[in-house]
Amino acid sequence: MSQRSEPLPRIRVRPLTRANLSIQLTLLGLTLLTLYSFTTFDTRGIGLVEALQDMLNNFRLLLLEPRLRSVSFADLLEALFVTVGLGLLTTVFGAIIAFFLALFAAQNLAPIWLNNLIKGGTAFIRAVPTVLWVLFFAVAAGMGSVAAVIGMTFHSAGYLIKAYAESFEEIDAGVLEALRASGASWWQTVFQAVVPTSASALLSWTFVRFEINFSTAIAMGATAGAGGIGFDMFMASAFYLDLRELGAFTYAILVFAMALEWFATHMKARLGKSRE
Amino acid sequence: MALLQIEALTKSYGNEARALDQISFSIQAGEFVAIIGPSGAGKSTLLRCINRLVDLTSGDVRFAGVSVPTLRGGALRRQRTQIGMIFQHYNLVNRLSVLENVLHGRLGYKNMVQGVLGLYSETEKREAVRILESLGLGEQIYKRCDQLSGGQKQRVGIARALVQQPKMLLCDEPIASLDPNSAKIIMDTLQQINQKLDITVLVNLHQVDVALAYAQRIIGVNRGRVIFDGPPAELQQEQIQQIYGSESGELIFSLRERYAI
Structure with a gap:
């Protein structure tokens, strides 16, 4: 019973490894930085209460009192149509280019050196944000809708090639083997086995990209002068300083985004039904 | 020989x-x-x-x-x-119908465009249906392959091989x-x-x-x-x-x- 007198050593649930230590040190550093930044804010003499009141007032104007002034409702619809058009066009262009390149990027359909070439290239395209591609093409095409279409198509294709190629790679290798064994050529195998098997996955990815492109198209209207509702919002906020009109645009976009979501869900449900 | x-x-x-x-x-x-x-x-x-x-x-x-x-x-x-081939896991395109899968056996006789678009002659379709009926799958020709049992899938596999006239x-x-x-x-x-x-x-x-x-x-x-x-x-x-x-x-x-x- 002499052992009882010795205190038992504490059991650590998480051993103090290098990884744990570095995580804890990082968290500590971030906390100190945050505290430091709070003490050095340049508030320009505006009180916290006053600022909060102003902010809530702005939200009230934006969300509770929306109305149009510089443009008519018809103008708003037309601007929305332009933005949707930009999103849809770049998605369709991107999807067509991506479909063919993704076939050569899939490991089960093309030689490995070609896979790596295309995958490497698209990784580079995706690493650069869409806005930068638009500005890059604006050098040649000038600021406006042309640069926006080319730049957004570029990035959409890069994104969809990766998504499509991964869908293709999930196809059962046996099915491809069976068609080859019956004497089918490569293109026949693609359209008779690869496309029917991966159709719903391709549709899903394309819808996701359309949602992304719709919101990018709004931003492009303002930053790249591509027109549409983004440009009207830019004018309402930066030129007319009209929060009520900005609110009306925001609601218009919200309604369309919800309609799009409903449509996408509905389409997927219908595809699922025919699959049963 | x-x-x-x-x-x-x-x-x-x-x-x-x-x-x-x-x-x-x-x-x-x-x-x-x-x-x-x-x-x-x-x-x-x-x-x-x-x-x-x-x-x-x-x-x-x-x-x-x-x-x-x-x-x-x-x-x-x-x-x-x-040479027709039949597999352990049947290797059918599950999303397509029985008839479409059987007609895949004709792809080797098709040029690229016919094969890509799935254009088969009436003779080929009639032959495919006849083979399916002889294997007891006459009722199932428009069913999707993922709705079939294992034994039925394998018979579709056999039909696909036979339609090649191997x-x-x-x-x-x-x-x-x-x-x-x-x-x-x-x-x-x-x-x-x-x-x-x-x-x-x-x-x-x-x-x-x-x-x-x-x-x-x-x-x-x-x-x-x-x-x-x-x-x-x-x-x-x-x-x-x-x-x-x-x-x-x-x-x-x-x-x-x-x-x-």
Whole structure:
């Protein structure tokens, strides 16, 4: 019973490894930085209460009192149509280019050196944000809708090639083997086995990209002068300083985004039904 | 002349041991031959060397007088149309209908555009329906393949091979994923195809008893070599032990079954 007198050593649930230590040190550093930044804010003499009141007032104007002034409702619809058009066009262009390149990027359909070439290239395209591609093409095409279409198509294709190629790679290798064994050529195998098997996955990815492109198209209207509702919002906020009109645009976009979501869900449900 | 002639066929993957080592045998038109052997003996690779889904390292395969190893492009596709293949996992396009899957057997006869768009002639469609009806799938032609049972899927696989109008069927473990009932239906079907349509059948099997019951000739393979080649009556316990090594305890039981029949 002499052992009882010795205190038992504490059991650590998480051993103090290098990884744990570095995580804890990082968290500590971030906390100190945050505290430091709070003490050095340049508030320009505006009180916290006053600022909060102003902010809530702005939200009230934006969300509770929306109305149009510089443009008519018809103008708003037309601007929305332009933005949707930009999103849809770049998605369709991107999807067509991506479909063919993704076939050569899939490991089960093309030689490995070609896979790596295309995958490497698209990784580079995706690493650069869409806005930068638009500005890059604006050098040649000038600021406006042309640069926006080319730049957004570029990035959409890069994104969809990766998504499509991964869908293709999930196809059962046996099915491809069976068609080859019956004497089918490569293109026949693609359209008779690869496309029917991966159709719903391709549709899903394309819808996701359309949602992304719709919101990018709004931003492009303002930053790249591509027109549409983004440009009207830019004018309402930066030129007319009209929060009520900005609110009306925001609601218009919200309604369309919800309609799009409903449509996408509905389409997927219908595809699922025919699959049963 | 033999329909299929294999001479000193060798296949190796990289620097590893040979998957197939100096395999030679020939098969006459109209034979029903079973290849037996343990998993990993090279049975699947052997079948795939015949229609060149796998490239051989050395040796020669002659099918209907044509040397297979050097074929390329269109000539290889035409050669493949003469050899139907059936798989353990059926390998159907699940999202397509039974009829569409069967018509895939005609792709080897199509040019690129016809095949891509799925344009088949009335004669081809009628033939596909006739084959499906003869296999008892007349009711199912517009069903999607993922709605079928395993036995039905395998019959679709057989229909897809038959619509090619092949001289020979290669069957890679056709009953390994099926229940005993469906397995019997599939083996009976293959036997009928062999006897009535006079199509040569070469089938890989796990089950020695099935091979003994159906095949006119058995080829035993172990570690990429042919250990036994002869009629079922000549297959004795020692040879089975040679083919399967030490795990042949249960197989002796299946031999007794044969004599019980």
